[in-house]
Amino acid sequence: MFSRIGYALRETWASFRRNLTLTAAAVLTSAVSLLLVGTTFLIQRAFENLLVQWRGDVEMIVFVRSDASAEQVALVDSVLRASPTIIDVDNLRYLNKAESYEEAKRIFAGDPVTLSLLTPENIPTQFKVVPLSDDPLLVRSLSDQYRTLPGVEAVALAEDEFQVISTLSNFIRVVTLVMSLVLLVVAIGLIWNTIRTAMFARRREIEVMKLVGATNWFIRIPFMLEGLLQGLLGGVVSCGGLWVLNSAWTNGVAGFKPGTGISSLIVPNSYLTSVMLILLAIGALVGAVGSAIAATRFLDV
Amino acid sequence: MIRLENVTKIYGTETVAVRDASFDIPKSQFVFLVGPSGSGKSTLLRLINRQEQPERGDVWVAGRNINELPASRVPYLRRNMGNVFQDYKLLLNKTVFENVAFALEVIGKPRHVIERQVPMVLDLVGLADKQERFPEQLSGGEQQRVSIARAFVNRPLIMLADEPTGNLDPTTSEGIMSLLDEINQTGTTVVMATHDHRVVNAMRRRVIQLDRGVIVRDQERGVYE
Numbered sequence: 160m161f162s163r164i165g166y167a168l169r170e171t172w173a174s175f176r177r178n179l180t181l182t183a184a185a186v187l188t189s190a191v192s193l194l195l196v197g198t199t200f201l202i203q204r205a206f207e208n209l210l211v212q213w214r215g216d217v218e219m220i221v222f223v224r225s226d227a228s229a230e231q232v233a234l235v236d237s238v239l240r241a242s243p244t245i246i247d248v249d250n251l252r253y254l255n256k257a258e259s260y261e262e263a264k265r266i267f268a269g270d271p272v273t274l275s276l277l278t279p280e281n282i283p284t285q286f287k288v289v290p291l292s293d294d295p296l297l298v299r300s301l302s303d304q305y306r307t308l309p310g311v312e313a314v315a316l317a318e319d320e321f322q323v324i325s326t327l328s329n330f331i332r333v334v335t336l337v338m339s340l341v342l343l344v345v346a347i348g349l350i351w352n353t354i355r356t357a358m359f360a361r362r363r364e365i366e367v368m369k370l371v372g373a374t375n376w377f378i379r380i381p382f383m384l385e386g387l388l389q390g391l392l393g394g395v396v397s398c399g400g401l402w403v404l405n406s407a408w409t410n411g412v413a414g415f416k417p418g419t420g421i422s423s424l425i426v427p428n429s430y431l432t433s434v435m436l437i438l439l440a441i442g443a444l445v446g447a448v449g450s451a452i453a454a455t456r457f458l459d460v
Numbered sequence: 461m462i463r464l465e466n467v468t469k470i471y472g473t474e475t476v477a478v479r480d481a482s483f484d485i486p487k488s489q490f491v492f493l494v495g496p497s498g499s500g501k502s503t504l505l506r507l508i509n510r511q512e513q514p515e516r517g518d519v520w521v522a523g524r525n526i527n528e529l530p531a532s533r534v535p536y537l538r539r540n541m542g543n544v545f546q547d548y549k550l551l552l553n554k555t556v557f558e559n560v561a562f563a564l565e566v567i568g569k570p571r572h573v574i575e576r577q578v579p580m581v582l583d584l585v586g587l588a589d590k591q592e593r594f595p596e597q598l599s600g601g602e603q604q605r606v607s608i609a610r611a612f613v614n615r616p617l618i619m620l621a622d623e624p625t626g627n628l629d630p631t632t633s634e635g636i637m638s639l640l641d642e643i644n645q646t647g648t649t650v651v652m653a654t655h656d657h658r659v660v661n662a663m664r665r666r667v668i669q670l671d672r673g674v675i676v677r678d679q680e681r682g683v684y685e
Contacts, residue, residue: 166565364551364562370509371614372539373566374532 170381171388174357181356182389185349189393189445190400192342193438197401199335200434205424206328208265218317219288219298221305225256225281231310232284238308239286245297250289256282268425283312343445346393350386350449358382358457365458379454383447390446394439401438405431461487461618461649462508467517469503477503478514479673485651490644492660493653494684495670501653505620508651509541510534522617539567542611542619546626548603550595556582556606557591563610581613585639601632605639612643619643621652625659633659657684
């Protein structure tokens with residue numbers, strides 16, 4: 160058993176060096192495509208920070224002052240429920256102070272100054288309103304009415320804030336996803352071709368191996384390891400690229416004035432780490448798939 | 461040891477390589493397959509090690525119908541067979557020792573077995589002093605000895621040789637034949653395809669003659685004709 164593992168590793172390494180140019184091409188292509196996949200994840204996450212308060216078709220938020228009494232909150236609630244034809248009452252949600260604070264932590268992730276001014280005590284609570292009506296004027300006139308209620312601090316409309324960004328984020332998501340999928344397929348193809356070339360270069364050896372009774376798996380495994388290694392290396396390179404990209408972005412965002420919304424477009428390090436792990440996994444998978452197809456297809460040399 | 465029952469092999473749709481061939485080769489026999497190029501000798505060898513499968517008929521090796529063997533078991537069948545070819549099929553980037561060791565390595569034999577068996581078999585074929593040479597530094601006869609060593613190192617039950625003397629001069633061929641004879645003496649069944657008259661006539665062993673895929677003669681202690 161030990162000699163078999165040693166054999167597989169030696170052969171993998173030798174073949175890796177022999178096809179250096181093709182290997183480099185395969186590794187770089189998978190790196191670029193994986194980088195794009197990673198960027199998609201990060202952009203998505205950044206926009207989500209920005210849009211988190213508008214999730215689930217929420218188009219109006221009624222902020223209630225942190226010092227409002229329970230009666231005042233109840234009053235706002237009953238007024239909102241008084242227009243069941245315009246407001247989707249079933250989807251009306253009230254976020255208490257703790258919940259609002261949790262949400263604020265994400266919105267102000269890149270704006271620690273603002274965040275430090277907020278505490279679970281002084282934060283406004285909020286009603287998330289999903290309108291039934293498509294008529295923006297109707298919703299707007301309702302919002303003017305709610306603004307005058309006692310205890311209400313402010314009323315925000317999605318239309319004024321992030322409608323454009325929301326649309327933009329969907330568009331960017333689709334474009335980057337399609338591009339990265341295409342590139343991933345290209346990466347599989349390149350790895351497939353590299354492995355095919357490696358097998359062709361060693362067809363004599365493979366022929367002898369088959370004649371002396373080596374099992375197909377024994378012959379295949381070094382080639383599959385080689386492909387796996389290529390994909391994994393692509394993953395490592397893309398992780399490096401993603402780190403550089405994210406650092407530059409975070410630094411750039413820090414230059415914006417706090418409270419402009421741009422500051423929430425940063426991604427926490429824990430999320431970056433998990434994206435990197437995903438990239439390594441996808442890289443390994445791409446390599447394994449590409450080389451497995453080649454190794455199965457071209458074993459009959 | 462090897463039995464063919466009414467075996468027919470067709471390449472493509474109409475090229476009949478072997479037609480209705482039947483024979484029985486007992487253990488430890490030495491058999492020549494003779495006939496002109498394209499008469500089906502190589503195809504018979506390829507049917508025995510299951511590089512090919514017949515359209516009709518059965519091939520039995522060591523009591524098993526190898527056409528019914530699942531593909532995953534074929535490598536284990538081949539571990540009982542040594543193969544020798546006209547063009548040696550040596551790996552040029554490996555030394556003599558490594559070429560022979562390769563055959564054991566790829567079937568997962570441990571290092572200490574390899575280090576014991578390889579020098580032993582190289583001694584048997586008379587190349588004990590050339591273990592570290594590369595194939596291109598050897599004569600044709602010596603290269604064929606390496607390939608025989610590689611085929612025999614695993615002590616197979618059967619040795620299949622396809623024109624092993626085809627590229628060699630008469631004196632060198634004699635040496636190769638006496639080596640194959642020696643291997644046969646150890647109890648290994650040897651099947652050799654050849655159109656080398658001298659070799660067949662000198663050995664006086666069983667001869668199976670083919671003509672355009674059909675067995676036209678099967679004779680004990682035969683000559684080439």
